[in-house]
Amino acid sequence: MAGTGLGFRRVEGIGERSVSGALAGLLSLTSDAVLAFDGFGRILMANEAAERLFGRQDLVGADVRALFPPAAGVVPDDAFDPRALPFSTDGSTSSLVVVGAAGAETGISVRCDRVSAPGETYLLVAYEDDSRQAEEREHDRLVQELSRANHRLSGTLSIVLETLDSRDVQTLFSRVLEEITDTMDATGTVFYVAEADGYHLRGTSSSLGEARVPRFMSFGRTIERLASQAGHALRLRVLAPEGADLRRGRLARRNVVNEETREIYHVMSSVLPPFASFIAVPVWFGRHLLALIEVGWDHVHPMRREDSELLDAVAQYLSVQLAGAFSAMRAQREADLREAASGIRESMMSAGSVDEKSVAAALEAAAGVLDASCVQLAEDADEPGRMRATLSDGRTCSLAADLGATEGDQAGNEVVVQPVREGSALASALVQEGEPAVGALVDAGMVDGTRCFCLVLREADAEPLDDLELKFLERVATDASGLAHGDEVRRQDKHIAQALQTGMRNELQRVPGISADGIYSSATQAAVIGGDFYDLIRLPNDRACVIMGDVSGKGVEAASVSAAVKTALGAYSWQGLAPAHMVRLLNEFLLGFSRLETFATLFVGMVDLRGGRLTYCSAGHPPAFLVRASTGAIEALDVQSGVVGAFHEMTYRNGRVSLGAGDVLLLYTDGTTEARATDGAFFGEDGLRDAVMREAPRGFEGLLGRLLDALDRFTSRHLEDDVAMVALRFDQVGKRQMPRA
Incomplete structure (x- = not known):
């Protein structure tokens, strides 16, 4: 035997490559009998303790079946089958009797398991033991295994019961990690969620504290890729750096060994968890990889196959819970961001x-x-x-x-x-x-x-x-x-609106026999132009056309429509058309003119001073007031028609009223009557009528200014719409006022 106490020789191509150097060192140190044999039953390696126990110096190359009954000392002729051995090869303990060197029978305990190595290789450990010692040792082992299994089962049940039908993402990302860490007696657990661009850290167990944990792993960065390809939990161990690596300074990559296949991977240090040994557990939902759990220890820790199988079972259960939780989490996150965006928009608008x-x-x-x-x-x-x-x-x-x-x-x-x-x-x-x-x-x-x-x-x-x-x-x-x-x-x-306003400035032409005044008040200082407009056009034969209108909307559209309406009505008035006829033509014109759904309310009045008559068409406009000079009474001109520019085939009617010397006609837009006080009350037609009754006796000069002051007092100077008013006093009625045109 070699000085190491290890019997070894090459047998038909079987050499030192089939057993690792680590195993060789272990065999030389243990006092138990250790054998390694291949899938043909040939012993590849044996230590001195095995030679003493089995009483043979030529164990290497021998058939392992010849060491145990019923074939002790005899090589069977049939093909080797590990299932026919008198002991199991799954790592459990068996009690056997063998014949030693002196021919005496000796009770031994045997444990045998298949190991990861090229080819089919088995490792057998045996030791002398009487029945009582064997029973006690087996009892202790079973109690230990039972205690460990009970702890695992208890932890698994806690995970299931505490997360059953849970949609609370915080529960799944915190409590579960604590349960897994405790169940596996681990240093800590980290949790990554698979999203469109990679794996995002979504939770760590509290035991990790300030430990550095990668916050993101893009796809293809080894650990997640290996777990995804394997389809099940992987037992991984980070190897200690070699001297050459240490001399290079900061380690950009580390070697990681797969405990099951003994493969070694070169992994970027930046994506490794803060563990020396860890189990990477993929969480699948159907064929979609939802998440990656990493359970680890800060020291080299023996990880068993049943540990990874248990974590796979936990992951399979969690996948259903996580699928619902992720959906809820994403919906909540989307809602939070939408609300934040709305808040930023509101801040900008305010x-x-x-x-x-x-x-x-x-x-x-x-x-x-x-x-x-x-x-x-x-x-x-x-x-x-x-x-x-x-x-x-x-x-x-x-x-x-x-x-x-x-x-x-x-x-x-x-x-x-x-x-x-x-x-x-x-x-x-x-x-x-x-x-x-x-x-x-x-x-x-x-x-x-x-x-x-x-x-x-x-x-x-x-x-x-x-x-x-x-x-x-x-x-x-x-x-x-x-x-x-x-x-x-x-x-x-x-x-543009300012330019339009300048070009279509509201004005009242001088008409002999008529005193005229107009006023326009904007709802806000910034509102330079709106849809309110008025005009007084001097016509031949002691006639005049008075116009007041209100186009829906503000700005350029309203201003451009107002300008078009004034221009059209001015042309119609010179043709001598009746007001209802003018408005009817204007309705068709507006329906083809405006690209938007713009309409207007209008009052168009034809004044005949010689005849002492006013013929008018009020198209959706507030009723005009006529203040009689002879009695001081106020008459409402209430012959009404529909608005202009809304519908084809609208019917428009003329109204007629006689005029007397000194009578005053008051026209106004709805911004006047719809003005509100601070308590929400409307000024209304009654409020305007009362103001006119109060102010008219004080004279025509300044009448509109006094009415506007009354409106400002009522609203506390807070108009919600533009206000326009026109007042005409018919000074001379019933006789010729000017030369024929």
């Missing part, structure tokens, strides 16, 4: 005007929701195709990036959100500047002639933005861009 600074503030707020920082960018005027960035420490730098990839349409108004890709020019530039390269580039398009875009970045070891977070950023950017562009359009509309 701030009033939205400009470039407002858009930048909105993007910064969105970054805060995602636990990220916002790096503002600007196109580098000196270097086209690059961006000037203001970094977190206040430094500015030029970053290489393909801006063309985010320009959208030719106007540059399309919102684009792109994740920062690993290995891209932008990512490389950020790393070079010492900035994290985990996040997204957000381009909100052009605002006031300036591009609004930024980088939303997380810490270097953080998980990347998922699809819900990217959609959130896109929504915030789209809202901000839309509000900013809306403000631009409103400002442009305001300028």
Whole structure:
């Protein structure tokens, strides 16, 4: 025998490669008899204790069956079958009797199990033992195994009972991890969820404390790939680094051995859990890999096959619970982000005007929701195709990036959100500047002639933005861009409206025999133009046409329709048409003119001073008041027709009323009667009638100003709609006022 006490020789191609060096060292140290034999029953290796126990010096190469009854000392002729051995090969203990060197029978205990090695290899351990010692040892072993199995079963039942039908994600991500850690007597447990871009850390057991745990693993980074390919739990051990690795300094990769197949993998240190030994457990739902659980120990720990099988069973149960929990979690996360986006939008709207600074503030707020920082960018005027960035420490730098990839349409108004890709020019530039390269580039398009875009970045070891977070950023950017562009359009509309207002300024022509006054009050200081308008047109033969209208809407559309209506009515009045006929023609004109669903209310009156008559058509307009000079009474002109520009074939009627010298006609828009007090009460026709009764006796001059003052007092100077009023006093009625035209 060799000095190591190990009998070994080559037998028909069987050599030292079939048994590891570690096993050889173990055999030389143990006092138990140890044999290794192959699938043909040939003994490959034996230690001195085995030679003493079986009384043979030539064990290596012998048939293992010849050592045990019923074939003791005889080599059977039939083919070797491990199932025919007098002991089991599953690792359990068997009691046998063998014949020693002196021919005496000796009671022994035998344990045999198949080991992972090239070919079919079995390891057998035997020791002398009398029946009582054997029974006691077996009893102790069984009690220990039973205690361990009971602990595993109790832990598994706790997991099932505490998570049964649970949709509480927090329960699944915390309590289960604690139960698994306790059940496996492990140092800790970590939990990753499989999402579109990789595996995101969603929970750790409390025992890990401040231990460094990778927060994200992209697809194909060894551990998850191995577990996915195997389809079941893997028992893995991180090997100690070799001297050459230590001398190189920081270990970028570590060697990890598969305890079942003895394969060695080179794994990036950044994706390894903080364990020396661990079991990686894939969680499957059908054919879809939902998650990865890693249960580990901070020291080299013997991991049994039944441990991985137990964890596979736990994962199979949890998969059903997790599928529902993940769906609920995603829906809740989506709702939270949608609410956050709405809050940012409301903040922008409440701030009033939205400009470039407002858009930048909105993007910064969105970054805060995602636990990220916002790096503002600007196109580098000196270097086209690059961006000037203001970094977190206040430094500015030029970053290489393909801006063309985010320009959208030719106007540059399309919102684009792109994740920062690993290995891209932008990512490389950020790393070079010492900035994290985990996040997204957000381009909100052009605002006031300036591009609004930024980088939303997380810490270097953080998980990347998922699809819900990217959609959130896109929504915030789209809202901000839309509000900013809306403000631009409103400002442009305001300028256009001002131009239209200047071109169609409300005016009352001088008509002999008529004193006229008009007033217009905007609901807000900012509202330069609305849909209210009026006009007094002097016509031949002591006649005049008075017009008051209110077009629905505000801004350019309302102003352009108002201008068209005034122009059309002016032309109709010179044709000598009756008011109802004029309004009927205008109705058809408006239905073909406006691209929007715009309608108008109108009062069109033809004044005949010689005849002392007023012929009018009130098309959906508030009834005009006629104040009689002779009695002071107020008459409402209440012959009413439908609005203009809403429907074809609308019927319009004329109303007629006689006029006397000194009578006053009051026209007004609905902003007057629909004005509200602070308690919500309407001013109404009665309020206006009372004000006219009170103010008319004080004279025509300043009448409209006094009525407007009364309205301001009633509303506490808070009008909700524009107000327009026109007053005509018929000074001379029944005789010729001017030369024939």
